[in-house]
Amino acid sequence: MRGERIRIGYVIPQLAHGGAERQLYELSRGLDAARFRGFVYCLSERTFPYGDMIRRAGVELRILKPHGHFDITRILQLARLLRKDRIDILHAFLFHGNGYAWPARRLAGVSHLVTSARNCQTVGWHRDWVNRLAFRNSDAIICNGEAVRLFIGRQYRAPAEKCAMIYNGVDLERFTPSMEVPPSIRRSGDRLVITVGRLVPQKDIELFLDAAALLAQKQARVRFLIVGDGPCRGVLERYAAGNGLNGQVAFLGERTDVPELLCTADVVWLTSAWEGLSNLLLEAMACARPIVTRDVGACREIVRHGVNGYLVPTRDADAFAQYTLGLLTNPVQASEMGQAGRKIAEENFSISAMIRNTAKLYDSLLHSRMSGAG
Known part of the structure; x- marks a missing residue:
């Protein structure tokens, strides 16, 4: 491992209003900046409101313009950016993000891939097949609930040993019963x-x-x-x-x-x-x-x-x-x-617990690589 911050790349379909988008924002800005450096790769131009918020938090944002529903040129573009940014761990959000992340990871030679499952719903036979491959080729799969873990095991035959359950976090200071209502x-x-x-x-x-x-x-x-x-x-x-x-x-x-x-x-x-x-x-x-x-x-x-x-x-x-x-x-x-x-x-369900548990997962992946190299 280089003697510098660990470079984490996040792949997400959009940065518009949504629960997964909020979780990515909280995670990318909340990780220890002395240890981690974040890059967000958004697969569309729909970046309001979280795109600007991510930039203001000091996280670098790359926007990949779409040219179709599943666009091979975006996979190639993503792979070029991953090589340029020297990503150590690629972390995909949502099923659509998984589908782009795993082939781009292979092309770019990124050491570790973390995919995610955040919903209990199929997305059509083609994307289901792509996600089955993505899960199989992941180093870890983050599930935000036990029900989600069981679902992807049944639906996608996701390897149980790769699944890590990390609950979503809520900002307990932003959402509080003691706030002053205007x-x-x-x-x-x-x-x-x-x-x-x-x-x-x-x-x-x-x-x-x-x-x-x-x-x-x-x-x-x-x-x-x-x-x-x-x-x-x-x-x-x-x-x-x-x-x-x-x-x-x-x-x-x-x-x-x-x-x-x-x-x-x-x-x-x-x-x-x-x-x-x-x-x-x-x-x-x-x-x-x-x-x-x-x-x-x-x-x-x-x-x-x-x-x-x-x-x-x-x-x-x-x-x-x-x-x-x-x-x-x-x-x-x-x-x-x-x-x-x-x-x-x-x-x-605190934000701090979600960030802490995700950082532990990143560390475990890096440690397993160093142990294997030794």
Whole structure:
């Protein structure tokens, strides 16, 4: 190993709003700068907001312009950049990133490849095949939950001995129940249910709206906020109007004040059809908010049913409404659940723990190489 900082290269499909993108930003800026030097390789020009944030953190950003869905020229370009930057460990984020990283690693002669699995969903036969090869050719596979590890073992035959489980981390200072909420977003007297996420089929916002309509019939003074944007927004706004929710639901689009918004919530919902380990649930817990979530992916590794929230086992709008009605009519229980969630977040899901465990993995790879060379 050279007598200089360890050079880590990160490959990610985009740097727009998203949970994986946030985790990469926190990791790349949080690693010990005396030991590690980071380079981010983004496979698209979609770099807002994290591209500028990564640069401001002193991490170098390389943008590879796309020329197709799976572009061989980008693999070659990535390999040239990896050689130029003299990368020691290449760390791919998301299934799309894995597909570009493993052939580029071989072409560039990078010593170590870390791929990742952050969701419990297949991505089509071609990408599934590419990811199966990527996992097979990895030195380590980071899974952000036990459910994710089991999923890629079944779906991709990922070698169990290569899997390292490292939970996502939440910024416990940025998301905190003690923050001052600005007057501009302070709530009215209505009760408030919030979700946050991209408006894409995965998040199943139709289920959110169905549950909202049922809850509104039982609890008149309740409002619903949907934070985020995406290609399904127009369809969802029409769906909300069709459910009679025009005056009670608001689509807020992308926001920079998500921590403050979460702190105004009585209950946070996650209605996704599939997930890995949800950042929204971690953020809600850090803000001491009780949760009602669909039991998908690694959600049960975050939510302890009846302790810091409720797990809904199927696509059941009535269960979301009933659990939430119980929380809205029992504020003492809701507060206790919120405080339990904050404690779980502090004990198991801090940013510092995620960074520390990832650095340990990097060190173990470098140590195994030196031991093999000896």
